[in-house]
Amino acid sequence: MKITGKVFRKFKANINTDEIIPAVYLDTTSHEELAKHCMEGIDKSFASNVGRGDIIIADKNFGCGSSREHAPLAIKACGVSCVIAKSFARIFYRNAINIGLPIFECDEVDKIKKGDILEIEPETGKIKNLSVQEEYSTTPFPEFMQRLIEVGGLMEYVSRRCSATS
Amino acid sequence: MAKTITEKILSAHLGKEVTTGELIQVKVDVALGNDITAPLAIVEFEKLGIDSLFDSDKVVLVLDHFVPNKDVKAAEQCKFVREFGKKYNVKNFFDVGKMGIEHALLPEQGLVLPGDVIIGADSHTCTYGALGTFSTGVGSTDLAAVFATGEIWLKVPETIKFVYYGKLKPWVTGKDLILHTIGDIGVDGANYMAMEFTGEVISNLPMAGRFTMSNMAIEAGGKTGIIEPDEVTLEYVKPRAKREFKTYRSDLNAKYKEIKEYNCSKIEPQVAFPHLPSNTKSISEIDKIEIDQAVIGSCTNGRIEDLQMAAQVLKGKKIHKDVRLIVIPATQQIYLQALKEGLIEIFIEAGGVVSTPTCGPCLGGYMGILAQGERCIATTNRNFVGRMGHNESEVYLANPAITASSAILGRIASPEEISRGDRG
Numbered sequence: 001m002k003i004t005g006k007v008f009r010k011f012k013a014n015i016n017t018d019e020i021i022p023a024v025y026l027d028t029t030s031h032e033e034l035a036k037h038c039m040e041g042i043d044k045s046f047a048s049n050v051g052r053g054d055i056i057i058a059d060k061n062f063g064c065g066s067s068r069e070h071a072p073l074a075i076k077a078c079g080v081s082c083v084i085a086k087s088f089a090r091i092f093y094r095n096a097i098n099i100g101l102p103i104f105e106c107d108e109v110d111k112i113k114k115g116d117i118l119e120i121e122p123e124t125g126k127i128k129n130l131s132v133q134e135e136y137s138t139t140p141f142p143e144f145m146q147r148l149i150e151v152g153g154l155m156e157y158v159s160r161r162c163s164a165t166s
Numbered sequence: 167m168a169k170t171i172t173e174k175i176l177s178a179h180l181g182k183e184v185t186t187g188e189l190i191q192v193k194v195d196v197a198l199g200n201d202i203t204a205p206l207a208i209v210e211f212e213k214l215g216i217d218s219l220f221d222s223d224k225v226v227l228v229l230d231h232f233v234p235n236k237d238v239k240a241a242e243q244c245k246f247v248r249e250f251g252k253k254y255n256v257k258n259f260f261d262v263g264k265m266g267i268e269h270a271l272l273p274e275q276g277l278v279l280p281g282d283v284i285i286g287a288d289s290h291t292c293t294y295g296a297l298g299t300f301s302t303g304v305g306s307t308d309l310a311a312v313f314a315t316g317e318i319w320l321k322v323p324e325t326i327k328f329v330y331y332g333k334l335k336p337w338v339t340g341k342d343l344i345l346h347t348i349g350d351i352g353v354d355g356a357n358y359m360a361m362e363f364t365g366e367v368i369s370n371l372p373m374a375g376r377f378t379m380s381n382m383a384i385e386a387g388g389k390t391g392i393i394e395p396d397e398v399t400l401e402y403v404k405p406r407a408k409r410e411f412k413t414y415r416s417d418l419n420a421k422y423k424e425i426k427e428y429n430c431s432k433i434e435p436q437v438a439f440p441h442l443p444s445n446t447k448s449i450s451e452i453d454k455i456e457i458d459q460a461v462i463g464s465c466t467n468g469r470i471e472d473l474q475m476a477a478q479v480l481k482g483k484k485i486h487k488d489v490r491l492i493v494i495p496a497t498q499q500i501y502l503q504a505l506k507e508g509l510i511e512i513f514i515e516a517g518g519v520v521s522t523p524t525c526g527p528c529l530g531g532y533m534g535i536l537a538q539g540e541r542c543i544a545t546t547n548r549n550f551v552g553r554m555g556h557n558e559s560e561v562y563l564a565n566p567a568i569t570a571s572s573a574i575l576g577r578i579a580s581p582e583e584i585s586r587g588d589r590g
């Protein structure tokens with residue numbers, strides 16, 4: 001299924017998880033609550049202005065710092081359809097895949113501007129920039145991760161495995 | 167084929183030879199969660215509707231971040247984790263009174279041993295690499311999956327080897343070596359990769375310094391920060407271990423992504439400036455930077471050796487009148503030992519406060535939050551924007567001796583300035 005959305009914001013390199021969701025909000029597991037404070041460490045108006053389906057773009061090493069899954073959860077819960085960055089920090093990368101937040105590594109993010117409309121084909125990793133009629137490629141996922149993404153995240157995968165063995 | 171210690175540990179756990187870049191599902195020896203990451207994992211685990219953990223003896227739960235409960239929400243989260251621990255019979259459950267900061271506590275309790283594969287829903291799980299384990303931080307959903315299956319999916323990482331040689335200058339510690347390294351390679355310099363620390367300096371480094379180095383591997387994006395076990399490791403581990411373990415060493419001709427060498431004779435104590443751990447400067451390059459607070463503690467530098475070093479600087483001195491000094495022993499055992507050795511008295515006499523073990527201010531939880539415009543020097547590991555409080559506050563990272571001297575002089579300073587009688 002294609003992801004289509006508008007680029008809501010571009011972030012600099014090394015956005016860390018404290019910026020995505022400050023530690024004071026780690027006292028909850030409520031996705032709605034986390035969504036309200038998404039990106040608060042760097043942009044207080046982000047959570048109230050971001051729209052459902054919007055895309056965020058970042059330079060390298062997005063999501064560095066702590067292991068808090070609250071970070072990708074907050075991004076997903078506030079309606080962001082996917083994150084495209086030059087690279088992701090390791091734990092953020094696996095957390096996003098595990099919880100089913102689509103992420104794409106793309107070297108060409110500098111060509112993308114705020115407000116551009118993008119169409120992404122997750123299976124092939126092709127990004128079409130509909131605003132300027134350009135196409136970019138992304139690093140493909142290894143097969144196992146592709147499977148996780150297809151079934152909708154790690155717990156769904158585990159659940160199928162548990163029921164297959166019991 | 168020649169292998170690194172990381173590849174050997176993963177091969178042993180998989181039961182067949184691994185190659186770098188391969189995605190594997192591997193059995194874990196220890197799975198760790200804390201009061202902020204376990205709740206999400208528990209919610210996910212319970213959705214599966216299975217009635218037992220893969221092995222309740224291999225699960226470790228530590229309430230350390232917001233504990234003793236900082237407020238009602240923290241209290242509710244802890245209660246939730248406590249109930250889970252009881253329901254699933256988790257014996258390695260560390261609550262107030264037994265609790266310490268997880269990455270100081272698990273090695274101290276002999277729960278993590280050389281050769282283990284350890285995953286923890288906390289990014290600083292890489293700390294145990296200092297014992298020659300493969301240990302890495304993951305997220306809560308990963309932890310939930312391990313609760314159910316005992317297995318984790320991993321990409322076998324490439325390794326960068328860091329060789330430290332030369333003779334350490336006075337007041338240079340493991341903290342300074344790792345800060346220097348992060349300053350050199352950057353906060354994503356080892357992203358997705360294992361960092362292997364070796365060389366004569368590492369061989370002579372006590373366990374505390376090794377833990378500090380491995381702890382901060384994640385600050386360079388590293389998957390783990392591993393050190394081959396040697397005599398120093400065994401001396402630490404043997405009296406603590408309650409089960410068998412196996413030590414591994416990298417083959418001499420193992421393949422590394424890169425080898426970096428550091429002449430430590432040239433490295434001074436380091437301070438990481440806001441707002442990245444890689445933003446490092448040598449102590450002699452630093453102009454007058456006044457501070458409001460000094461924090462000595464955390465999973466990076468809250469061990470007994472760290473407190474001893476701070477006490478050595480603070481003994482018989484008073485801290486600056488405009489500085490708040492907060493000392494947080496990382497575990498109850500460390501706290502008690504510090505008490506017996508008279509360190510607590512030194513801190514209090516100097517004008518500092520000593521807290522029960524907790525992560526507290528390290529992640530801006532409580533027990534020393536900064537106001538707008540305030541500046542803190544800390545022995546912690548992250549100085550991101552807002553990490554210890556207000557978005558316009560600042561955190562400088564340093565070793566315990568630098569932090570203690572700074573508390574005395576009211577500005578970032580080296581212990582050498584104090585012994586010279588300089589009152590800044």
Ligand code: SF4
Nearest residue numbers: 267464465525528529
């Ligand atoms: S002391 Fe700081 S870095 Fe260490 S586990 Fe606690 S919050 Fe994390």
